[in-house]
Amino acid sequence: MAVSSLFRTCPDTGLPVHLPAQNLIRANAVAAVVALLVGGVQGLMVALTRWPDVQLLPADWFYLVLTGHGMNVLLFWIIFFEVALLYFTSAILLKSRLATPRIGWLAFGLMVVGAVLANIAVLQGDSSVMFTSYVPMRAAPHFYLGIILFAVGALIACFIFFGTLVIAREEKTYEGSIPLVTFGAMTAAIIAVFTIASGAIILIPTLLWSVGLIGNIDPVMYKVIWWAMGHSSQQINVSAHVAVWYAIAAMLLGAKPLSEKVSRMAFLMYILFLQLASAHHLLVEPGISSNWKIFNTSYALYLAVVGSMIHGLSVPGAIEAAMRRRGFTKGVFEWLRKAPWGNPAFSAMFTSLIYFGFLGGISGVVMGAEQINIIMHNTVYVPGHFHATVVAGTTLAFMGITYLVVPLIFQREIIFPRLAKWQPYIFGLGVAGISVFMMGAGTLGVARRHWDIGFTDATLPYNYPDFAFLLMALNGMAGVLAAVGGFLFIGIVVGSILFGKRRDAASVKSNPIIGIGGGTAVSSYGSEGTLKLPGTMVLVAIFFTAFFLYYWVNWKYLSEVWPLS
Amino acid sequence: MAIFPPEQRIWWKQPLHGVEIAWIGICLVWALVMFFTMIVWHVIGEQNLSNEAYRILPDVYQERTEAMVAQYQVREEGNTGIPVVHPPAGTDIYMMARLWEWWPILELEKDKTYRLHLSSIDWQHGFSLQPTNINIQVHPGYEMVVTLKPNKSGEFGVVCNEYCGIGHHTMAGRIYVVE
Numbered sequence: 001m002a003v004s005s006l007f008r009t010c011p012d013t014g015l016p017v018h019l020p021a022q023n024l025i026r027a028n029a030v031a032a033v034v035a036l037l038v039g040g041v042q043g044l045m046v047a048l049t050r051w052p053d054v055q056l057l058p059a060d061w062f063y064l065v066l067t068g069h070g071m072n073v074l075l076f077w078i079i080f081f082e083v084a085l086l087y088f089t090s091a092i093l094l095k096s097r098l099a100t101p102r103i104g105w106l107a108f109g110l111m112v113v114g115a116v117l118a119n120i121a122v123l124q125g126d127s128s129v130m131f132t133s134y135v136p137m138r139a140a141p142h143f144y145l146g147i148i149l150f151a152v153g154a155l156i157a158c159f160i161f162f163g164t165l166v167i168a169r170e171e172k173t174y175e176g177s178i179p180l181v182t183f184g185a186m187t188a189a190i191i192a193v194f195t196i197a198s199g200a201i202i203l204i205p206t207l208l209w210s211v212g213l214i215g216n217i218d219p220v221m222y223k224v225i226w227w228a229m230g231h232s233s234q235q236i237n238v239s240a241h242v243a244v245w246y247a248i249a250a251m252l253l254g255a256k257p258l259s260e261k262v263s264r265m266a267f268l269m270y271i272l273f274l275q276l277a278s279a280h281h282l283l284v285e286p287g288i289s290s291n292w293k294i295f296n297t298s299y300a301l302y303l304a305v306v307g308s309m310i311h312g313l314s315v316p317g318a319i320e321a322a323m324r325r326r327g328f329t330k331g332v333f334e335w336l337r338k339a340p341w342g343n344p345a346f347s348a349m350f351t352s353l354i355y356f357g358f359l360g361g362i363s364g365v366v367m368g369a370e371q372i373n374i375i376m377h378n379t380v381y382v383p384g385h386f387h388a389t390v391v392a393g394t395t396l397a398f399m400g401i402t403y404l405v406v407p408l409i410f411q412r413e414i415i416f417p418r419l420a421k422w423q424p425y426i427f428g429l430g431v432a433g434i435s436v437f438m439m440g441a442g443t444l445g446v447a448r449r450h451w452d453i454g455f456t457d458a459t460l461p462y463n464y465p466d467f468a469f470l471l472m473a474l475n476g477m478a479g480v481l482a483a484v485g486g487f488l489f490i491g492i493v494v495g496s497i498l499f500g501k502r503r504d505a506a507s508v509k510s511n512p513i514i515g516i517g518g519g520t521a522v523s524s525y526g527s528e529g530t531l532k533l534p535g536t537m538v539l540v541a542i543f544f545t546a547f548f549l550y551y552w553v554n555w556k557y558l559s560e561v562w563p564l565s
Numbered sequence: 566m567a568i569f570p571p572e573q574r575i576w577w578k579q580p581l582h583g584v585e586i587a588w589i590g591i592c593l594v595w596a597l598v599m600f601f602t603m604i605v606w607h608v609i610g611e612q613n614l615s616n617e618a619y620r621i622l623p624d625v626y627q628e629r630t631e632a633m634v635a636q637y638q639v640r641e642e643g644n645t646g647i648p649v650v651h652p653p654a655g656t657d658i659y660m661m662a663r664l665w666e667w668w669p670i671l672e673l674e675k676d677k678t679y680r681l682h683l684s685s686i687d688w689q690h691g692f693s694l695q696p697t698n699i700n701i702q703v704h705p706g707y708e709m710v711v712t713l714k715p716n717k718s719g720e721f722g723v724v725c726n727e728y729c730g731i732g733h734h735t736m737a738g739r740i741y742v743v744e
Contacts, residue, residue, distance in 0.1 A: 059731060059734065060731055063728065063731065063733075093568055093569075128731075130728050134688075134689050134727070136687075136688055136689075136705065137688050137689070137729070137730065174570050175570055175574070176570045176571060176574040176576075177570055177571055177574070177576065178570060179567060179568050179569050179570050179571075180567040180568075180571075181567050181568050218706070219689055219704045219705060219706065219707075220704055220707060246567040246568075247567060247568055249567070250567040250568045250569075251568060255567070256567060257567055258582045258584075258585055259579055259581050259582060259585060260571050260576040260577070260579065261576065261577050261579065261581070262581060262585050262589070263567075283614075284614055284700060284701045284702050285702045285704070286618035286683075286702070286703075286704055286707040286708065286709035287618040287620075287704075287707050287709075289616050290607065290613070290614070290616055294600070294603045294604060297603075298596075298599065298600045298603070301596055301597065301600050302595075302596035302599055302600060303596065305592075305596060306589070306592045306593060306596050309588070309592045310585075310588070310589060310592065313584070313585065313588045314585065317582070317584065317585070318567075365599070369599065369602070369603055370603045370606075370614075371603065371606050371610060371612055371613055371614070373700075374612060374614060374699055374700060374701070375698045375699070375700065376700065377691070377700040377701070377702065377726075378691045378693065378700055378702070378726040378727055379693070379698075379700060379726060444696075444698075445693065445695045445696060445698045445724075447691070447693055447724050447725070447726035448726065449726075449727075449728040449733070450724075450726070450728075450733065450734050451733070451734040452734040452735075453734075455734070455735070455737055457734070457735045458734070458735040458736070458737045459645050459647070459666070459735070459737075460642070460645070460647070460670070460722070460737050460738055460739045461722075461737060462695055462722025462723075462724055462737050462739075463722075464695070465696070531582075533582070533584050536584065537584055540588060544591065544595075547595075548595075551599070555602070555606075557698075558610075558612050559610070559611070559612065561612055561697045561698055561699055562612075562694075562697050562699060562713055562714060562715055562716055562717075563611035563612060563713075563714040563716060564611075564612055564613070564614065564615070564699065564711055564712060564713050564714070565611075565613050565615060565711075565712045
């Protein structure tokens, strides 16, 4: 190990904490929360504008703010946080020093400059091209440049993560294989390299085109490659938040994966198949064959979906096994009833799991079927789906682990613990509402990214059903609720970092963060002794039934539209 | 725990839990069912998107659209000046996307088949036929030919559901289906 003065010993876990790594984790986490604040305010304005009776913003501002909302929350909040997670799962969990912390600061600097530059471009008003920036619509050159700089920084951070894995192995800071959570983070980092390479391949020529050095960018080619970045980056999120699920279950309950083999294989499936997801966005495009669409939209036989479904069993299964070993064995669900629902890290983690599976997962697979996409493409169903995955899934999981990161890494107590108890429920309920109401409106055909579904200024107005207007109003209200939950989170976290009581040896005793039993594991592996897991079986049976029914209902809807071929 | 290295170094030899094996089996079967459903629908289903597409220059597409309008225009829509076109059943029909309109208005006959050519002469647009709810992406430089058979009569809206600039929300067209 390197100079020992660069380490402190964590009073909660006894782990040595590399201080340069800790500082980088802090910086990236703070930048993430700032991006969440900006993007969250923008999201609230979008929701209030799409509430037909409120229509907060004028049209030009709506499209501007919507572009900013997408960038700030989908790119900047999530990726800054993921960089913090990469450093945490490598340096901290492996008890290692972080590779090249100075270059880590360079990466951080590039990401901050890129994020600020892209935000400036959007606020100047001539880059309201949406997050997707489809050509031949053109943004200002510094819009593309900002995203490219940000991506370069993120790429450097991935390589620092890989470098740390090498150092930890070299310096033998751990025995055997890397922990499952680090393995999940590694999955995310590998997908990130592929994702960022795709982004560079398409955004660098687009930047050159925007300054006039390239004459033409083919719009279909742009989408094929752009979505190799756009959708794969969502799979970084999935890998990262599944790793977070395992981490929170382990830290709070001592839960172990039922089987290391199965959980690791499920992560590997992400690496092998997720990049095909670019196809989900191209199912109704001209010039791409059905064979290509079917093979790729199904991730080659839905193998990445199988990966997620496996985690969907093994995460609650690990929790059930841990709780049963702790004596909560009555009936089918005592383990779930007596779970630490008052701990915001746990409630955020478990509701994230439920929302991601039931709302985000099912809707994503249904919408990604080649023909069903005809009745959903570019309707507001699409944002309904991805708010369930990226907000109720990823963001909520990240909020959950933040409640552990603040005491462990910032060494501050959470202020307003009672409010913190409620925060994940408020935010989760709001986001679930956003998802469900937008999916409902999308099923009625309402267009996404649309300022005025009343068509006040149109020459040939179309009248959406009244029920669609009601659903968009409910979406606005759910948006307000989600914003309340989001701002509560930011307030609690920022307040704790600035004004929280310093965490010392006494508070570690009175308010343990790690584990009911002080972090001791309950078995040498999750399914040891082939414990019965009836609760988890009931949960996955309910999930599968919902999936099965909803899937066929949508084929029924499809069969009623005009025949086309 | 998942945050520490596995306790048993040879973790890949641990026995699997029965529930996990059963669930993996169910998932794999379900994955196959979903995969083959898409293929089967190409054979038995009536709603499949066309694979017929061509590269086309925007002005060529515009000329063909204008030629169709000149040949088959039956009236103008109110005082909007937008032509309403009633092409014969079974023919090639055009609906041009441009900032910010779908041009012209088409009048089709119920249960008759048409070959609809879709393209844009400027940016990308989204052809969203409502309330039947058919959504197709429209690109400049590409022409997709979709064979359509309206199965209900009445007035249908064509909304643009791909963001196309500041007038995006005013971009709506119309298709009439008559008996």
